[in-house]
Amino acid sequence: MSTVTFLSSEQALFEMSPSSDLYIRTKKSNAERLAFVLEIEKEFGFNDHFAYRDNHFGLEIGSEAEQQYEKSLTKGDWYGYRKFRKASKEYKKLLSLYQKHCHTFVNPFDMMDAFGMNNGTVTQWIGDRWFITVRDGLQVCASAKPTHYETYLRAVRDYKESVGEIHVEKCVCGGTFKPTDRVWNVEPPLFEYMCEDCKTISNRTIDGEEVRPR
Numbered sequence: 001m002s003t004v005t006f007l008s009s010e011q012a013l014f015e016m017s018p019s020s021d022l023y024i025r026t027k028k029s030n031a032e033r034l035a036f037v038l039e040i041e042k043e044f045g046f047n048d049h050f051a052y053r054d055n056h057f058g059l060e061i062g063s064e065a066e067q068q069y070e071k072s073l074t075k076g077d078w079y080g081y082r083k084f085r086k087a088s089k090e091y092k093k094l095l096s097l098y099q100k101h102c103h104t105f106v107n108p109f110d111m112m113d114a115f116g117m118n119n120g121t122v123t124q125w126i127g128d129r130w131f132i133t134v135r136d137g138l139q140v141c142a143s144a145k146p147t148h149y150e151t152y153l154r155a156v157r158d159y160k161e162s163v164g165e166i167h168v169e170k171c172v173c174g175g176t177f178k179p180t181d182r183v184w185n186v187e188p189p190l191f192e193y194m195c196e197d198c199k200t201i202s203n204r205t206i207d208g209e210e211v212r213p214r
C-alpha cells in the first residue's frame with residue numbers, strides 16, 4: 001500500500017486542466033519515465049538508488065547496487081552518485097532503454113511560467129488528476145483552476161478506492177459501507193461512509209480505519 005502525504009491545506013490549491021499542453025506533456029513524460037524505470041528494475045534489479053540525467057546514469061554512493069556494479073562505475077562523485085562508465089555494457093543497455101522510452105521532456109522553466117517563480121509550488125498527481133499548491137495564487141496560469149481542499153481530499157479517497165487500497169469491513173448488519181460526499185479537513189483527514197442497507201454512518205481515515213467520535 002502506498003501512503004499519502006497530503007498537500008498542505010494552508011496554501012492556495014489549484015487543479016491543472018487536463019486539456020492544457022503542460023498537463024498533456026507532463027503526464028506523457030511521467031508515463032515514459034515510469035516505463036523506463038520499471039524496465040531497468042526488471043533488467044538490473046535497482047530502482048531506488050538510480051538516477052539519470054543528460055545521457056548519464058548513476059547509482060547512489062553507499063547503496064547495495066553501487067557495490068554490486070562497482071566495476072562498471074566511474075570513481076568520481078556525481079551529486080552523491082557514481083556514473084556508469086560509457087564503455088560498460090550496462091551503460092549501453094541503459095542508454096538504449098532510455099532512448100526507447102523517454103521522448104517527452106518538460107522544461108523546468110515551463111513549470112515556473114505556469115505556477116510562478118519561487119512560488120513554493122508543490123505538485124501532486126492523484127491518478128489522472130494533477131493538484132498544485134502555491135504561496136501566491138495570483139501568479140498561477142489560467143490552465144490551472146482554483147479548487148477546494150475537500151475536492152482534493154475526495155480525489156485522494158476515490159483514487160485509493162479505485163486501486164483497491166481502502167479496505168472497509170462490512171457493517172454489522174451485513175451491508176456495505178459506501179463513501180458519502182462529506183469529508184473533514186482535520187488531522188488526519190476523515191471521510192464519511194454510510195451503510196447502504198441500515199444507513200449507519202462511520203467516519204474513516206484514508207486507510208479505511210474507523211474513527212469513532214470522541
Ligand SMILES: [Zn+2]
Nearest residue numbers: 171173195198
Ligand atoms: Zn448496516
